[in-house]
Amino acid sequence: MPPFAVQARRLPALVLGLVLFGVGSGMSVQSAQGLSPWHIFHEGIAERTPLTIGTAVILTGAIVLIATVALREPIGIGTVLNVLMIGPSLDLTIRIIGDPSSVGVRIALAIAGPAVVAIGSGFYLGVRLGPGPRDGLMTAMARRGVTIWKARTGIETTVMVVGVLLGGTLGWGTLWFLVSIGPMVQIALRFLSARRHPSEASASYYTPKHST
Secondary structure, rough: OOOOHHHHHHHHHHHHHHHHHHHHHHHHHHHHOOOOOOHHHHHHHHHOOOOOOOHHHHHHHHHHHHHHHHHHOOHHHHHHHHHHHHHHHHHHHHHHOOOOOEEEHHHHHHHHHHHHHHHHOOOOOOOOOOOOOOHHHHHHHHOOOOOOOOHHHHHHHHHHHHHHHHHHOOOOOHHHOOOOOOHHHHHHHHOOOOOOOOOOOOOOOOOOOHHH
16 A cells, blocks of 8 residues: 555545446436446345435445455555445436436436446546455455456356345346446556556556446
């Protein structure tokens, strides 16, 4: 982790990235064309409880964060702010967009949502101030002998299935998110990552199929 002064200079980019992540997620929700696996789970919780989807994001993230800490995975200020900021940004975006009546608008939201998430990911992952708690859960499994792809696939398949059973939205937008988010995040990181400090020569929190 870089020195405190470096972390402080990177905070605006971290905050901007997390807000954009929530905005892109809210766009996908209001498209009603299908969500990423974790957001299918969050939406399913919101459908079955009085919670908003943003509140479900916060509570799920907090639980996963506790598990990540218990498993002794490294976290940073970015990990904590990930839990606190994405949910409110998502809920605010949903309120602003409302319920689009036009099919064209819904399709545009579904296509553009992952791109906004990718830009947000480029900012918040690029400052290297801590991965999202859900990524920490994946790396914890990897440290215990499960390959990264198996850990990622197993976690996201599980939350997606549970989310669909709870009433979350599965559709072509889900497939679009899965095939597009990795390449778009990689491009975003290329242009938005902060210059490395000598203390973080080998630090990297990027994972190709990023989730919150």
